[in-house]
Amino acid sequence: MPSLKALRTRINSVKSTQKITSAMKMVAASKLRRAQVQAEAARPYAERMERMLRALAASVAGSPTAPPLLVGTGADKVHLLIPVTADRGLAGAFNSNIGRATRNLARKLENEGKTVKILAVGRKGRDYLRRELASRLVGDISYAGKRRLEFTDAQEIGTRVTQMLANGEIDVATIVYNRFQSVISQVVTEQQIIPAPPPPEGETADTSGAIYEYEPDEETILARLLPQALAIQVYRALLESAAGEHGARMTAMDNATRNAGDMIKRLSLNYNRARQANITKELIEIISGAEAV
Amino acid sequence: MPISLEIVSPERLLLSRPVDMVVIPASEGDMGVLEGHTPMIVMLRGGTIDLYEGDRVTDRLFVNGGFAEVTPERCTVLANEAVPLAELNRTDAERQLAEAESAYADAAKLDTAAEDAALDAVQAARARVEATAA
Numbered sequence: 001m002p003s004l005k006a007l008r009t010r011i012n013s014v015k016s017t018q019k020i021t022s023a024m025k026m027v028a029a030s031k032l033r034r035a036q037v038q039a040e041a042a043r044p045y046a047e048r049m050e051r052m053l054r055a056l057a058a059s060v061a062g063s064p065t066a067p068p069l070l071v072g073t074g075a076d077k078v079h080l081l082i083p084v085t086a087d088r089g090l091a092g093a094f095n096s097n098i099g100r101a102t103r104n105l106a107r108k109l110e111n112e113g114k115t116v117k118i119l120a121v122g123r124k125g126r127d128y129l130r131r132e133l134a135s136r137l138v139g140d141i142s143y144a145g146k147r148r149l150e151f152t153d154a155q156e157i158g159t160r161v162t163q164m165l166a167n168g169e170i171d172v173a174t175i176v177y178n179r180f181q182s183v184i185s186q187v188v189t190e191q192q193i194i195p196a197p198p199p200p201e202g203e204t205a206d207t208s209g210a211i212y213e214y215e216p217d218e219e220t221i222l223a224r225l226l227p228q229a230l231a232i233q234v235y236r237a238l239l240e241s242a243a244g245e246h247g248a249r250m251t252a253m254d255n256a257t258r259n260a261g262d263m264i265k266r267l268s269l270n271y272n273r274a275r276q277a278n279i280t281k282e283l284i285e286i287i288s289g290a291e292a293v
Numbered sequence: 294m295p296i297s298l299e300i301v302s303p304e305r306l307l308l309s310r311p312v313d314m315v316v317i318p319a320s321e322g323d324m325g326v327l328e329g330h331t332p333m334i335v336m337l338r339g340g341t342i343d344l345y346e347g348d349r350v351t352d353r354l355f356v357n358g359g360f361a362e363v364t365p366e367r368c369t370v371l372a373n374e375a376v377p378l379a380e381l382n383r384t385d386a387e388r389q390l391a392e393a394e395s396a397y398a399d400a401a402k403l404d405t406a407a408e409d410a411a412l413d414a415v416q417a418a419r420a421r422v423e424a425t426a427a
Contacts, residue, residue, distance in 0.1 A: 038304075041304060041305040041306065042303060042304060042305070044299075044301045044305075044306045045301040045302060045303045045304075045305075045306075045371060046303075048299075048301060048362065048369050048371055049371060051362070052334055052360060052362050052371070055334065056334065150304070151302075151303040151304055151373075154303075211332065212332045212333055212334045212362075213331060213332065213333045213334075214333070214334050214335070215319055215320065215321055215333060215334075215335040215336070216320060216321060216336060220336065221334060221335075221336050221360070224336060224360075225360060228360075228371075231303075232303060235303060
């Protein structure tokens with residue numbers, strides 16, 4: 001049986017932990033709202049970009065000079081994985097899910113005899129992969145301390161990937177991120193970004209059959225549009241992941257706050273029991289002392 | 294008849310409203326877009342977009358390059374940045390031009406693609422300086 005004093009300190013320490021977790025939960029909730037607004041605002045551009053890209057891709061399809069960003073290098077040898085994680089922990093399984101998915105994907109590809117390279121985005125993912133797959137890590141990017149993700153951040157990643165492709169260092173690139181489904185659920189998504197993924201089935205018709213004229217020609221536009229489209233895909237993944245991170249942290253901190261509450265309840269019960277037992281013991285001592293006289 | 298114009302940047306939808314005519318700075322010369330225009334996808338250079346209602350210019354915005362999709366009913370401009378002319382600042386514009394020019398000097402040593410991109414950036418920066426004077 002722990003002493004009364006020990007129990008008291010224990011209760012106080014759990015109470016202060018609870019204060020911290022509930023504050024973190026509220027911070028995450030407000031950040032989540034901001035991240036959701038930002039993700040929402042990025043949608044129109046991405047949708048229109050996709051529409052244009054689809055029209056262009058259809059018009060250069062089959063051409064031997066189609067750019068590698070669109071059709072790949074023709075090989076399927078070297079895969080680049082881009083896991084997107086948060087820079088901070090305390091968000092439940094948010095970061096480890098990405099780490100695990102990346103590890104499994106890397107294993108699977110290597111079993112198929114392919115080479116894997118990893119470009120880690122976010123500090124947590126970098127730390128994890130440095131332990132697990134250090135030899136495959138070719139670089140890392142982190143936005144720790146940045147208040148707001150900007151499009152230029154995504155462009156930076158896009159440029160790096162494009163450069164690697166142009167240098168013949170990679171054939172296929174896949175981005176692994178947490179897609180924000182709801183506050184309590186983030187879905188680990190593996191999305192291929194190079195070569196550009198084929199349009200989803202049944203949606204090819206919605207270019208409404210319009211035959212566009214191009215100025216200048218298709219290929220010049222494509223050469224400029226594709227890096228931009230790549231950056232947009234990365235940008236969306238980053239935003240989804242940011243919203244997911246705050247959602248995951250909110251849920252994790254909510255659970256932590258509740259667990260702390262349960263623990264306080266249990267400890268208080270023990271404390272009160274011990275206190276009563278002490279009083280009873282003292283009374284018995286007094287009474288039996290009086291009887292002995 | 295109005296044509297619906299949309300200007301979007303990667304970070305948000307900047308403008309969406311019907312206008313009578315819009316003049317966009319296409320890569321091979323300015324292009325006036327009215328309702329019923331033939332479908333086109335064009336690349337933009339840095340320059341100003343003029344919005345017409347009736348025969349008056351109601352708004353002028355500077356864009357630093359991008360793309361535009363034109364269909365008979367709408368005109369969609371995908372720009373990295375679009376700023377109303379009134380909000381442009383001469384000294385900032387000149388500083389950006391200087392930066393773009395030095396970047397171009399570096400890029401010229403690399404491959405032609407980088408050189409082209411840097412040249413476009415210089416052109417966009419120069420257009421920005423000109424736009425502040427307008």
